[in-house]
Amino acid sequence: MYLPTAQLHQATTLAKASKLLQRFGSTARLLAGGTDLLVDLKAKRVSVDHIISINRIADLKGVTLEAESLRIGALVTITELDEEVAVREHYPAIIDATQSMAVRQVRNLATVGGNLASAVPCADLPPVFVALHATALLWSPNGERVLPLEQFFLGARRTARRDDEILTGVGIPKASPAFGAAYVRFGLREGNAIAVAAVAASVQLDGDGAIEDARVVLGAVSPIPKLATNASDALLGSQPTDDLFAKVAELATAEADPITDVRGSAAFRRELVGVLTARALTKAVGRARKEDR
Ligand SMILES: Cc1cc2nc3c(=O)[nH]c(=O)nc-3n(C[C@H](O)[C@H](O)[C@H](O)COP(=O)(O)OP(=O)(O)OC[C@H]3O[C@@H](n4cnc5c(N)ncnc54)[C@H](O)[C@@H]3O)c2cc1C
Structure with missing residues (x-):
């Protein structure tokens, strides 16, 4: 299986990525870690002429513990999420999910934004984030739109993200005392x-x-x-x-x-x-x- 030919664009800001999305419409896809998109392109489940890499957009990186919430950037990888002290300390349910996902090589590339935006029914982060009352943070030139995460998913591989929008991350309310959450899953074997x-x-x-x-x-x-x-x-x-x-x-x-x-x-x-x-x-x-x- 080979990757089909497509033009690669490197966007360094949200504005540039959004402009490219508007210019190329349905013939373009954003690329984060590529662990879903490149597989889909090779398997011909998806066909595009333009790939817009968002990897160098600084606004999409990092985990920030704010007074009332935890903000997880879309480009945070599963490995980074798994190793994040604030997550380990306050949100062990997320660690339940990161520990059960794929193998190290995939986790090093796979991002939070890609896991949500793919909207694959068996993805691990969406259920745990919905249980944690997370919101999807969507950016477009018109500003930021904040959507309860349960409203982000419309169907298998379908989301409420508009064509010119980029998922910048998720916001999770601060865990209050006497709050607890957990994620358990059944897979046919360990790893991948x-x-x-x-x-x-x-x-x-x-x-x-x-x-x-x-x-x-x-x-x-x-x-x-x-x-x-x-x-x-x-x-x-x-x-x-x-x-x-x-x-x-x-x-x-x-x-x-x-x-x-x-x-x-x-x-x-x-x-x-x-x-x-x-x-x-x-x-x-x-x-x-x-x-x-
Ligand atoms: C071997 C293997 C094992 C896997 N195991 C698991 C597993 O156990 N659990 C699991 O949940 N998943 C698993 N996956 C799927 C995949 O690794 C995850 O879904 C991953 O988090 C996708 O992130 P990515 O950065 O690679 O996304 P990409 O492939 O880069 O992108 C996926 C989709 O999301 C869109 N997108 C990406 N970022 C954004 C953004 N910021 N805004 C808007 N759209 C965006 C892209 O355009 C594309 O359509 C596995 C994949 C492989 C290849």
Whole structure:
């Protein structure tokens, strides 16, 4: 498999990248780490005449811990995210995801922005970021647009990003005390195996230890990272118990919309959703209680 011929453009600012996007329209694609795009071009799933590299745009790099939020730049690689002290300290659920993704060589190139913008249903970061109430930060010459991440995903490989927009990163609200989140996934083997099913969960406990806010988000079992609203709502106002998690796992299973493919049948994936939901909630509550990092 060879890469088809295309013209490579190097954009050094957001304005230049956006201008090139507007000029070439649907015949162009942005290039970050290339671990999705170059594979898609070789496999002829995508065809373009122009590739716009955004690798040298400084505005897209770095992780910043601000007073009220964590900002993760679109060009931050999975390795950088995994090694980031602020993430390790305050957002262990993200580390659950980075540790299960691909192998080191891929993680060194793969970026956060590419993982989200590709909108592949089995991608690991989207469910965990949605569970963490993240927002997508989109830049165009008209200014920045901030979108709740669950509204960014419209379907398999389809997002709400407009043609002239560049995803500059994600914003994640500061984790408050008694907040915990976790991500668990099932893959067919270690390393370079994408998720067959995955669940991210987050809980906020009140002063009595009851759940006052919760999110259960399903990965790889729906065209988009699925915020399972019935499952999430069923947690509210209750003390976290195994019985409650078993009931919520059933609701999550009913909200999954899996397909059958070479990695597993729809029935198997549904079964996994139940098991993973209970596991993710147990881990998230443990973290909220500071019992488990
Ligand atoms: C062997 C292998 C194993 C993998 N394993 C996993 C895995 O376990 N889990 C997982 O989730 N993924 C996995 N992937 C997929 C891939 O590595 C990730 O999705 C990666 O994060 C994509 O980032 P990238 O920088 O390489 O994106 P690119 O390939 O550069 O871009 C992907 C798409 O996003 C667009 N894009 C990139 N950046 C932006 C931006 N800032 N704004 C707007 N659009 C943008 C591009 O135009 C392109 O359409 C694997 C890939 C390979 C090859």
